[in-house]
Amino acid sequence: MIDEYSKEGWRFVxxxxxxxxxxxxxxxxxxxxxxEE
Structure with missing residues (x-):
């Protein structure tokens, strides 16, 4: 799940x-x- 979100520009906190x-x-x-926007 974290890898999927990372590909979309999200950073795990x-x-x-x-x-x-x-x-x-x-x-x-x-x-x-x-x-970041």
Whole structure:
């Protein structure tokens, strides 16, 4: 997914964890991209 967005001019910034299980393992995260206009 990151490679696909990079080809379109987007730059990967970070991954933000959004869902954890009971022992703290990350189950879901949001990817943050930016693009200069």
């Amino acid at each position: 970070t991954a933000i964890p959004t869902v954890f299980n009971i022992v703290g393992v990350i189950k879901k995260y949001d990817l943050v991209f930016e693009k």
